[in-house]
Amino acid sequence: MSSDDYSGFASSPCFAHELVETESGYAVADPVAARDVARWRKAERERLIAERRREPVEARNRTAEAIAAQLDQLIAPGPGVAISLYWPFRGELDLRGWMRSVTETGARAALPIVTAKGRPLIFRQWTPYTRMARGVWNIPVPDDEPELTPDVVIAPLVGFDSECYRLGYGGGYFDRTLASLPGKPMVIGVGQAFAALPTIYPQWHDIPMDLIVTGEDTIRRTIST
Ligand SMILES: Nc1nc2c(c(=O)[nH]1)N(C=O)[C@@H](CNc1ccc(C(=O)N[C@@H](CCC(=O)O)C(=O)O)cc1)CN2
Numbered sequence: 001m002s003s004d005d006y007s008g009f010a011s012s013p014c015f016a017h018e019l020v021e022t023e024s025g026y027a028v029a030d031p032v033a034a035r036d037v038a039r040w041r042k043a044e045r046e047r048l049i050a051e052r053r054r055e056p057v058e059a060r061n062r063t064a065e066a067i068a069a070q071l072d073q074l075i076a077p078g079p080g081v082a083i084s085l086y087w088p089f090r091g092e093l094d095l096r097g098w099m100r101s102v103t104e105t106g107a108r109a110a111l112p113i114v115t116a117k118g119r120p121l122i123f124r125q126w127t128p129y130t131r132m133a134r135g136v137w138n139i140p141v142p143d144d145e146p147e148l149t150p151d152v153v154i155a156p157l158v159g160f161d162s163e164c165y166r167l168g169y170g171g172g173y174f175d176r177t178l179a180s181l182p183g184k185p186m187v188i189g190v191g192q193a194f195a196a197l198p199t200i201y202p203q204w205h206d207i208p209m210d211l212i213v214t215g216e217d218t219i220r221r222t223i224s225t
């Protein structure tokens with residue numbers, strides 16, 4: 001290599017096109033792979049949502065009860081703790097009974113709210129007396145309650161993999177939210193055991209859950225980055 005070949009770049013300047021800006025700096029992205037992964041995820045979401053909607057509601061509720069019992073073992077809610085849950089839709093597991101029991105310990109429960117496309121979620125407190133309004137996708141959200149930052153985030157899963165990566169609805173809301181929160185909360189994914197995938201092909205923006213509970217198993221993330 002002669003000195004004339006020196007381009008001024010530490011590596012091929014072509015890589016500059018594949019750098020994407022994230023909240024935590026730059027990451028390398030392969031646009032072809034990213035597009036293929038996005039297509040595959042869309043198909044898997046549809047398959048998994050259809051599958052869980054076919055499951056009899058009694059079986060779904062038994063799973064929700066088993067998950068509530070697992071959460072009781074994993075978390076000790078009490079005064080000073082804020083736990084975000086979700087208001088179930090599209091065949092998600094109904095943990096509202098557990099959410100109510102959280103408020104009875106003196107802990108605060110909260111629900112996520114989409115404020116705008118491409119923005120992090122915010123969380124507003126929920127109590128059994130909270131007046132609800134309709135949010136995006138008609139999901140009920142607390143109408144007029146204080147905002148809070150959760151210590152524990154319980155996230156519904158459409159799919160998940162053995163490294164605790166989550167497949168959601170494709171808005172990127174939880175990833176964006178976890179990337180932007182001041183301190184990292186404990187994040188627990190909840191879903192049916194049949195939503196397990198060998199991998200979700202994690203991308204630069206995917207943030208793994210600390211734990212996933214399915215009513216049958218507890219999957220702990222063992223590789224930390
Ligand atoms: N029960 C529950 N509440 C929740 C969530 C959840 O997963 N479950 N969320 C967890 O995030 C947030 C809502 N998530 C949403 C995710 C995507 C879209 C949405 O509009 N999706 C587009 C497709 C996106 C794309 O492929 O680009 C659409 O269907 O048109 C809306 C809400 C907040 N509340």
Ligand SMILES: Nc1ncnc2c1ncn2[C@@H]1O[C@H](COP(=O)(O)OP(=O)(O)OP(=O)(O)O)[C@@H](O)[C@H]1O
Nearest residue numbers: 041166167168169170171172173174175176179205
């Ligand atoms: N921290 C982030 N900054 C910018 N864009 C992000 C971030 N996190 C996710 N995204 C974008 O959101 C889009 C959807 O992401 P992904 O397929 O992981 O959604 P999801 O986790 O299934 O959805 P959701 O969390 O809403 O249930 C991606 O195109 C991604 O680029």
